[in-house]
Amino acid sequence: MKTKIIAFVRDPEAAINAAVQCLQNEELVGVPTETVYGLAGSALSVKALSRIFEAKQRPYFDPLIIHVAQREWVEELTPAFSEPLSAKLMDRFWPGPLTILFPKGERVPHLVTGGLKTVAIRMPHHPVLTAILGAFGKPVAAPSANQFGRVSPTTADHVYAELRGKIPLIVDAGPTQVGVESTVIRVVSGRVEILRPGPVTEEMLREVCPTREWRKSGKIEAPGQSASHYAPKKPVHISASLPENAETAALLCWGPIHSTDRFRLVRSLSEERNLHEAAHQLFALLRELDQSDATEIYVEPVPEEGIGKAIMNRLRRASHKNADSADNEKKR
Ligand code: TXA
Numbered sequence: 001m002k003t004k005i006i007a008f009v010r011d012p013e014a015a016i017n018a019a020v021q022c023l024q025n026e027e028l029v030g031v032p033t034e035t036v037y038g039l040a041g042s043a044l045s046v047k048a049l050s051r052i053f054e055a056k057q058r059p060y061f062d063p064l065i066i067h068v069a070q071r072e073w074v075e076e077l078t079p080a081f082s083e084p085l086s087a088k089l090m091d092r093f094w095p096g097p098l099t100i101l102f103p104k105g106e107r108v109p110h111l112v113t114g115g116l117k118t119v120a121i122r123m124p125h126h127p128v129l130t131a132i133l134g135a136f137g138k139p140v141a142a143p144s145a146n147q148f149g150r151v152s153p154t155t156a157d158h159v160y161a162e163l164r165g166k167i168p169l170i171v172d173a174g175p176t177q178v179g180v181e182s183t184v185i186r187v188v189s190g191r192v193e194i195l196r197p198g199p200v201t202e203e204m205l206r207e208v209c210p211t212r213e214w215r216k217s218g219k220i221e222a223p224g225q226s227a228s229h230y231a232p233k234k235p236v237h238i239s240a241s242l243p244e245n246a247e248t249a250a251l252l253c254w255g256p257i258h259s260t261d262r263f264r265l266v267r268s269l270s271e272e273r274n275l276h277e278a279a280h281q282l283f284a285l286l287r288e289l290d291q292s293d294a295t296e297i298y299v300e301p302v303p304e305e306g307i308g309k310a311i312m313n314r315l316r317r318a319s320h321k322n323a324d325s326a327d328n329e330k331k332r
């Protein structure tokens with residue numbers, strides 16, 4: 001299959017029409033969101049859903065997020081659309097990078113939820129995806145548009161590198177703004193539990209209601225939360241104390257570039273120590289260092305506040321295979 005990339009700015013109408021045509025044909029399309037690029041297929045089509053798992057080589061037990069353009073669409077997907085705290089969260093944070101778990105409605109195919117009794121839903125905040133959803137008129141399921149377990153894509157070129165030949169179309173709307181995936185939460189007796197930290201931070205959620213971190217119960221509640229994920233092919237080590245001799249390694253530092261004489265290659269997540277900039281750059285830099293001729297990647301930790309929590313969560317999971325990481329004990 002030939003994978004076509006259409007630049008939205010060059011011909012907006014052609015881009016939207018081509019995307020909608022794909023979705024109507026139960027085919028897949030790479031789409032921009034405010035967080036990362038997604039691999040979209042009709043959420044109510046078992047054929048399209050199967051294609052998502054096939055293209056990503058994703059295990060069927062790993063559930064997908066459904067993306068909606070309107071609050072009314074949620075009513076079709078869950079009987080609990082008017083649960084008061086969820087409604088408050090939707091009022092406050094939608095459209096935006098907050099994914100909420102609801103009890104699964106009957107119309108939602110089991111493929112979406114990986115057999116779980118809950119369905120994950122979000123309303124993305126991106127004009128191009130909103131236009132595609134509006135013209136298609138139905139919800140789409142969209143995981144990040146990468147091979148399973150790999151680094152999420154933040155540009156159309158990343159999507160092409162991951163899925164070339166496996167999908168017919170990618171809509172290019174430039175680099176994504178936020179850079180890390182949506183916050184995933186569930187509401188449990190008046191509290192918000194954070195399953196995946198993201199751009200809607202714990203601090204922001206706490207303004208609406210009490211929050212607590214989700215603790216794994218041992219049984220599979222959220223399979224995509226598996227420890228090893230977002231992984232470059234090269235070993236990743238998170239460490240504030242850097243090795244003396246690392247001339248074959250790359251360094252991803254926090255703040256101004258340093259130690260260029262000790263490493264083969266040095267990049268900074270943010271020279272100004274701005275966590276939003278770091279989130280925006282994280283995946284593109286990991287991808288660049290992974291493709292460089294360095295043999296391994298050292299990363300300096302960032303402060304775990306605000307979106308820094310999401311950055312450290314992704315970095316820990318990227319480094320999971322390395323038992324020698326100084327940060328290892330913090331991994332869940
Ligand atoms: O920002 C995002 O959320 C991006 C863009 C494309 O929207 N999407 C994304 O999808 O990150 P994905 O499939 O890469 O990650 C979805 C996460 C997984 O960790 C999955 O386990 C979790 O959401 N999830 C989905 N449905 C769930 C459910 N019913 N219960 C628990 N976790 C669920």
Ligand code: MG
Pocket residue numbers: 143144152
């Ligand atoms: Mg993903």
